[in-house]
Structure formats: C-alpha cells, structure tokens
C-alpha cells in the first residue's frame with residue numbers, strides 16, 4: 152500500500168497555527184469558567200467538615216456601614232462584648248474635626264452599638280483593672296507633620312520664671328518670643344509658668360525657677376528662622392523686673408519632621424454603663440505607652456512620646472486605683488521603646504520581651520529582661536536571635552501561665568526598614584538564668600503578627616506582613632500574609648491553619664471570644680496595592696473558628712459561683728465531668744499594635760465528681776492577677792466549653 156503522502160512543511164505549520172488559535176480561543180472563552188471552577192473548588196474544599204476539623208474556618212463578619220471604624224484598639228469586656236476603639240483612627244480629617252469613634256460588638260447577639268468618645272484615645276495604652284473596668288490612658292494630642300509639609304521652623308520652648316513673687320504667669324496662645332537678632336516665634340498653646348520657689352540652704356536663699364514647655368512656630372516662613380543651638384528668647388509684653396526674670400530657652404528650632412504628640416487624659420471604661428469615665432490625668436502625656444499590671448493590682452504606665460513627640464526618657468508612673476489618680480514613679484526610671492511588651496511574671500517582676508513599636512534610640516532600652524519593681528533592678532535575658540529585629544514583633548506568655556515561658560514572634564529592623572524575620576524564641580522565666588532559646592521559624596518573615604491564646608493550650612498566629620506596613624518586600628509591592636498557623640507548645644511546632652482572606656498589618660488586632668472563636672480586625676497599610684498612593688484603612692472584620700469547634704459536642708459548664716478567691720476551690724456543675732480533662736482561666740485580651748499584655752491562660756487544679764468538677768485557683772498574684780476571667784473546661788478531644796465569666800479576687 153502506498154504510504155499516505157506527508158503534508159508539506161508549509162501546510163503543517165499552517166494547521167499548527169490554526170490549532171493554536173483555536174486552542175487559544177477555547178481557553179479564552181472558558182477563562183471565567185476555569186477561574187470560577189477553581190474558586191468553587193476552593194470554596195468546596197474549605198467548607199468540608201474534614202478540612203475544618205484540621206485547619207479551622209474563617210468567616211467574614213457583616214458590619215453595618217455606620218459601625219465600620221478604623222479599629223486601632225480592641226478589648227474583650229466581661230460582659231462578653233468587644234470594645235473597638237478608633238479615636239481619630241489615624242485619620243487627620245477626623246482628628247481635625249474632633250470626630251472620635253468607639254463601637255461595641257456583641258458576638259452573642261451579633262449587634263453593634265456606638266459609644267461616645269470624649270477625646271482622641273487613638274494610640275493610648277490600656278489594661279483591665281480588678282473590677283473589670285478597662286483603664287485607658289494617653290492618646291493623641293497632635294498629628295505628625297512630614298518634613299515636606301513644614302513651612303515654618305518650629306520647636307519646643309521652655310519658659311522660665313525666676314521671680315518668686317507675682318504667682319504663676321499665664322501666656323496665651325500666640326505669645327511672641329524673640330531672639331537677640333530679632334527672629335520671632337509664636338506659642339502654639341496657652342501656657343502657665345509656675346512662680347519660682349525660694350529655698351533656704353543654710354543662711355543662703357536659693358531661687359528655683361518655675362518652668363513650663365510650649366511649642367513655638369516661627370513667625371516667618373522659610374529656613375531663616377532655623378536655630379541650631381541653645382539660645383535665650385525675650386517674652387513679649389513684659390515690663391519692669393519681669394523682663395529679666397521671665398524668658399524663653401530653646402535647644403533648637405528646626406524644619407524637621409514633627410512626630411505625633413501624646414495626650415495625658417485617662418479613663419476607666421465601665422463595661423456595665425458602657426461609658427468612658429474620666430479619671431485624674433496622667434503626670435506625663437503619652438502616645439504609645441504600655442499599661443502594665445503591677446502585682447498589687449495597680450498599673451504602671453511605661454514609655455510613650457510626650458506632647459511634643461519626644462520619647463519619654465524613662466519617666467514612668469503608676470495608677471493608684473483607690474484614688475483614681477496617677478502619680479510619678481521616679482524610683483522606677485527606665486527607658487523603653489514605645490508599646491513595650493511587658494508580661495507580669497509569677498514572682499511579680501515584669502518581663503520585657505523585647506517587642507515594641509519603635510521610636511527613640513535604636514539601641515537604648517531595647518534589651519529583653521526581667522524588671523524588678525521593688526528595686527528597679529533589671530536582669531538582662533540574653534540569647535535572642537535576630538536581636539535587632541524586635542520592632543513590630545509580638546510576644547505572649549505561653550499557655551499555661553504556670554510554665555512561665557514567654558514567646559516572641561517575628562518583627563523587623565528599626566524604623567521604616569524592609570528587613571523582617573521568621574524568628575521565634577522562647578524564654579523560660581523559671582530557669583536559674585533565664586535566656587531565650589530559638590523556637591520554630593514562622594513560614595514567612597513577619598511583622599505585626601497577631602498572637603492569640605486559645606483555651607486548648609495553643610496559640611493562634613495570624614495576619615502580619617513581611618514588609619513595613621504591608622508594603623514592598625522582595626520585589627512585591629504588597630506583602631500581607633494570609634497564612635495562619637497554630638503554635639502547640641507541647642510539641643514546640645506550628646500547625647498550618649486555614650488562610651484568612653483579609654490582609655492585616657499595622658494597627659490590626661485579634662482577640663479570643665468567649666465562644667472560643669477569634670475575631671480579627673484593622674490594618675493600616677502605608678501604600679495602596681500599586682505601592683504609590685496612600686493605603687486605605689481595612690475596616691472588614693473576620694472571625695476564625697479553630698479546629699476544636701468542629702470536633703463534636705462541647706463540654707457544658709453548668710451552675711457555679713460568679714466569684715472565686717485566689718487559692719480557693721470552686722465547684723461547677725457539668726454533665727460532662729467524665730470527659731473533662733483540663734480547666735483553664737483565660738484573662739481577656741486588650742490589644743493594640745499587636746501588643747496584648749493582658750491575655751494569659753492559667754491552669755486550674757481539677758477534681759471530677761459525678762455531675763461536676765471542682766477547680767482550684769492558684770495562689771500567686773503574679774500568676775493570677777485579680778480580675779475577670781473566662782473559665783473553660785476542655786475535654787479529652789481538646790474541645791473547650793464556651794467561656795464562663797468569673798471574677799478572681
């Protein structure tokens with residue numbers, strides 16, 4: 152048989168080309184179907200029970216338009232509601248308009264409500280008090296001004312009063328101060344300068360000048376008003392001896408970037424009335440302070456930027472609960488960067504994990520260690536790998552608190568740096584010489600990672616970005632991380648969790664809810680997707696259901712007391728006593744800038760009887776500070792009950 156003639160080369164090429172075009176068309180017309188097909192498959196996969204049992208499940212929380220806010224702070228109140236605070240929400244127009252926001256979310260009723268917000272609590276510090284009120288102190292007095300936007304030289308002026316007579320002097324906003332060469336500066340605020348104090352030293356009388364600081368702006372625009380050296384200034388409108396006794400002093404007046412300025416207002420947020428209740432002001436203005444719990448239930452405010460945007464040079468202060476006022480703590484002078492991660496240890500010391508939100512010196516005060524509040528001694532805790540990358544990291548007291556282990560996750564180099572780390576490390580505070588040892592690496596380098604203690608002795612880690620504020624990282628313009636993972640201290644390893652669908656970087660939060668789910672919100676990218684224009688604040692909220700919520704019936708906590716003494720036993724009815732294995736007290740979180748020094752999980756001694764369990768609360772105040780906790784009973788499959796609120800006294 153004659154072989155079939157082979158087609159010519161030209162003919163083969165032509166049919167090949169036609170084939171490619173047809174194939175291309177087929178792919179093109181089917182493109183949406185292909186895409187839809189993979190979405191549908193993804194949807195199908197993540198909604199299968201077997202998948203949820205292994206990885207958990209994320210869901211978007213529908214938020215009515217009028218309750219969408221820039222979530223900067225979040226705290227779980229003992230009423231079960233989530234307090235979401237924006238203040239001005241890092242939005243300059245809202246700040247200038249005096250529009251400050253707070254909303255409450257009730258996960259039980261799935262309802263939102265608005266709370267009047269008296270001042271700009273944006274970037275305040277907070278912690279729970281023993282009675283369940285949330286102490287909120289500090290905030291924003293002024294927004295930053297970038298160098299390119301500064302037209303007039305400006306700086307801090309100290310006005311001194313050497314006259315012991317005539318009382319304090321009040322200088323209204325706009326008061327003019329002039330240098331010897333005639334350059335003039337105007338005060339930005341009213342300022343009251345105390346009178347001098349005359350003191351007898353032996354037979355000599357010494358005068359200690361009164362002084363107050365105020366911000367001044369040059370009267371004339373441009374560089375001519377820059378002063379790069381300390382100088383004295385005359386205050387306009389003074390006559391007679393006052394001209395000699397009252398004067399201004401300034402180190403320098405520049406056109407450098409002006410940082411955000413701190414505020415000194417302080418509130419107790421009352422979960423019962425759902426209102427901010429003003430307390431005495433702080434001694435210092437603070438932007439980005441950490442409010443750390445002291446063993447006696449009082450609170451220490453640490454670090455922050457002052458009203459002029461300067462890092463506080465170690466001036467800390469304490470809140471006297473009984474009097475609802477703040478007093479300076481000169482004996483506890485110690486420098487920390489802003490929002491330091493300070494965890495209360497069982498022995499009453501505060502452990503500084505190294506986690507912080509930056510500002511100030513890039514070396515001073517950044518070393519992790521144990522801070523003894525009885526004598527201001529600081530014991531360095533060495534061994535942290537990537538020790539320069541603690542900024543924008545997060546840290547937790549691992550569950551259970553009795554283990555006294557603190558873990559640090561990720562973080563970046565100082566400032567607007569593109570460098571970040573996958574490093575985790577764990578410090579055992581009970582060791583004879585506590586030191587950090589490396590933990591398992593995160594899947595990706597991460598800043599702003601949210602870390603949430605779960606009742607089954609694990610830690611959910613979610614969100615974060617590899618780049619600064621979600622921005623450029625290794626050739627990509629955006630670097631939000633969608634992967635989540637659960638750290639299991641018992642095995643010292645991460646387990647993959649389902650992926651979230653919303654990127655969360657700077658100004659994002661996550662909290663454990665009483666029903667065992669985790670709510671995540673916020674994110675404040677510096678740039679948009681293209682990496683050119685300013686980013687938009689993320690107002691969507693997600694809720695993560697961990698695998699334990701898909702593993703069958705949950706243990707039930709029945710009748711029991713609402714309060715329990717430290718060191719005492721309490722009995723709770725439960726039909727599931729036979730399968731309950733552990734009991735935990737979870738202290739509710741209060742988080743901002745991925746700093747949450749409140750959350751902790753305390754193991755309770757457990758005895759089982761028919762129809763109930765008896766639990767014993769540990770004695771140490773440093774282990775179980777007074778306050779409201781969620782009691783979880785956890786069964787043999789690691790499934791927790793819903794949290795029952797009890798107050799530990």
Ligand SMILES: [Cu+2]
Nearest residue numbers: 241274658744
């Ligand atoms: Cu901030």
